[in-house]
Amino acid sequence: MPLPLPSAFVLSALQPSPTHSSSNTQRLPDRVTGVDTDPHFIIHVPQKEDTLCFNINEEPGVILSLVQDPNTGFSVNGQLIGNKARSPGQHDGTYFGRLGIANPATDFQLEVTPQNITLNPGFGGPVFSWRDQAVLRQDGVVVTINKKRNLVVSVDDGGTFEVVLHRVWKGSSVHQDFLGFYVLDSHRMSARTHGLLGQFFHPIGFEVSDIHPGSDPTKPDATMVVRNRRLTVTRGLQKDYSKDPWHGAEVSCWFIHNNGAGLIDGAYTDYIVPDIF
Template sequence: VAVNGQLIRSKHKRKFNTYFGVVSVYYQPDGVSVTVSTDSIAMTDGSNNHTFTWQATADITQDGVRISIVRNSQVTITINNNIQVMVLLHRVWKKNPVNVDFLGVYIPNNNQYSPLVHGLIGQFSREPLPEVSVYDIHEGADPLKKEATMEVKGNKLLVTRGWQKDYRRDTRRGSNVYCWFIHNSGKGFIDGHYTDYIVPDLDSFLQMP
């Protein structure tokens, strides 16, 4: 199973914000690919192609891959009842001068991966899980955002307190989830460099480290 995403950017000319514009789940044993974009949901099974809009609720099963679409809200892709990926649709006002429609990706903690799982998801899903500790919490340049030191994988990183939106329960407003932001594209937190995770196409598998 390969889970990949394609990034898009906001329309802001100075600030470079990126979001998921496309999310793909590819199940290689049966050759089933599911591609979710802000416009549609497409399933490819060999020479058979099926495309669904966000305007209707649907439930489709093909060769061990189940797609559950909730109208204008979310799609859940389940592989053989043991791996699940939830993709949420976030619409913005069509005339918004900066923001664009984007997707949110949620991965359950109880997914049953093989010991060979790797990549951005895999490195934080296989046993033993990386130990993470945060200490030396202090005031930062922004009085609303504290700073601290995070120790992970033998590295000490400067992190900044902030929040992200969780839209799973409230798809319109979302709820604030406080977290620590890691700078420099995750350097020291993820294995290798962020460019190591770039693949040629959405159905590609990342090479084993």
């Protein structure tokens, strides 16, 4: 028998979505920090009016800490899935197939997969599909599900985050639906916030010099000094799907090689966690 839902849970709207969803009633910033596709991390640095990016290469099933605020306990973790069609021993792209968003201060948990959206799974909470249009409220958290498109989580005295649904098309090289995750507003998160994305909620300084042709003539290399380290970085393009989940927008960024080594705090393996919550 499922446990009762927290008394503060309110389903304030559940209705069919119009043909053209009004999902972007929230004003989305021009450039955001987030992670998408296989998985590419995109870090917007407003102080520099520039963007940094890096990949994390890990095995399907691994869970990564994306955001962790030790002051409140708020956390976002993501579990990787792989390409169903990959051959044994072949390392293909991995994608986020499951996200866990938790706010312990209000006993809030949200589990998101490309199939379902579950509120408070530990309490036997309601399950929604991406075909639903709904607004869910629990204490200081509001979850807006925009049919077949995205969902937005807003936390009082915290941040605002977007989960983008990617449905793969027939003939795509990707054989599973997957998720993207974007940070729309983080200015109320504490200064101790960490994680592969959370550590970049605070200003980060870097200098780029010695821009020169790289192995790909369309992607110049350069020297970057960041965190007192000298790195070789490459200028390239990534896709931001925060406003357009189908086509995305190209973002020019400095790519940091080797799983973000030298840019992220510590090694990427430090961000592997045992559970989604």
